[in-house]
Amino acid sequence: MKKVLIATEKPFASVAIDGIREILEQAGYETVLLEKYTDTADFLKAVADVDALIVRSDRVTKNIVEAANHLKIVVRAGAGYDNLDLAACTQKNIVAMNTPGQNSNAVAELAVGMMIYMARNGMTAGTGSELKGKKLGIHAYGNVGKLVAALGKGFGMEVYAFDPFVPEDQLKKDGVTPVADVKELYRQCQYVSLHIPANDATKKSVGYQLLTSMPKGGTLINTARKEVIDEEGLLKALQERNDLKYASDIAPDAFSKIQESVGMRIFATPKKIGAETAEANINAGLAAARQIVDFFEKGDKRFQVNQ
Numbered sequence: 001m002k003k004v005l006i007a008t009e010k011p012f013a014s015v016a017i018d019g020i021r022e023i024l025e026q027a028g029y030e031t032v033l034l035e036k037y038t039d040t041a042d043f044l045k046a047v048a049d050v051d052a053l054i055v056r057s058d059r060v061t062k063n064i065v066e067a068a069n070h071l072k073i074v075v076r077a078g079a080g081y082d083n084l085d086l087a088a089c090t091q092k093n094i095v096a097m098n099t100p101g102q103n104s105n106a107v108a109e110l111a112v113g114m115m116i117y118m119a120r121n122g123m124t125a126g127t128g129s130e131l132k133g134k135k136l137g138i139h140a141y142g143n144v145g146k147l148v149a150a151l152g153k154g155f156g157m158e159v160y161a162f163d164p165f166v167p168e169d170q171l172k173k174d175g176v177t178p179v180a181d182v183k184e185l186y187r188q189c190q191y192v193s194l195h196i197p198a199n200d201a202t203k204k205s206v207g208y209q210l211l212t213s214m215p216k217g218g219t220l221i222n223t224a225r226k227e228v229i230d231e232e233g234l235l236k237a238l239q240e241r242n243d244l245k246y247a248s249d250i251a252p253d254a255f256s257k258i259q260e261s262v263g264m265r266i267f268a269t270p271k272k273i274g275a276e277t278a279e280a281n282i283n284a285g286l287a288a289a290r291q292i293v294d295f296f297e298k299g300d301k302r303f304q305v306n307q
């Protein structure tokens with residue numbers, strides 16, 4: 001009987017676990033649950049004899065991969081797979097997958113919520129501003145970026161996007177104005193919503209230059225990864241321009257230092273909550289379970305992200 005480990009430091013909603021179990025049980029597989037673990041040793045032990053693994057942002061390091069004696073497939077129930085050591089997986093012939101698009105709506109709604117929160121001074125007294133009529137820049141037009149664009153349009157925003165991987169026609173079809181240069185996106189838009197993945201090319205790629213090129217009241221919303229921000233540049237920009245704001249789903253490493261200096265112009269969630277909705281947990285968790293069954297039963301590798 002195949003064994004599937006769900007290792008989630010930040011657990012799925014219980015309704016999602018029920019759904020995952022049902023899919024795996026129907027296929028004749030056993031589900032093993034490791035939730036809220038605080039010691040990697042527990043993960044190392046649990047992964048030793050399983051055939052498949054489902055994680056969220058949990059780090060699947062070389063050590064985890066090496067401790068997994070029977071592992072054939074790991075599915076990151078979510079979009080970003082920067083937490084998986086792909087090279088280590090490939091070396092052990094382990095298929096690594098994500099579940100693209102499954103939790104995008106939750107993240108997109110949070111991005112818009114953060115825009116409103118910042119526009120209304122953190123929901124405190126005082127005169128705020130409206131999103132209507134403002135320019136919204138989408139930095140990377142993937143599954144989340146596309147939804148944020150649509151929501152922004154619903155608020156009456158003018159939407160622009162920079163994404164070298166998406167044809168201009170596609171953006172235009174969605175009523176979004178393509179911008180060929182990332183600097184131009186920041187120069188034009190009062191709100192920029194970040195949706196780039198964290199990789200060697202993007203880490204620390206958004207900092208002082210881009211932020212200080214934003215128009216008055218420029219607000220950067222980051223529901224992507226904290227690693228894509230150059231934190232020194234962020235602090236310098238926020239200190240130099242007292243109209244700039246930054247909201248992030250998960251605090252930058254230097255959060256306390258920045259907040260001490262700029263107060264409420266920075267906001268961060270204490271833990272990544274973008275995909276923390278029952279709906280997103282169900283969508284991503286059940287998709288992960290189905291992908292595992294399809295992989296074992298039909299050899300389906302559609303969502304593979306390693307070579």
Ligand code: 3PG
Nearest residue numbers: 056057078079080275276
């Ligand atoms: C993702 O990449 O899908 C999101 O960042 C969600 O991450 P989480 O599963 O840890 O909430």
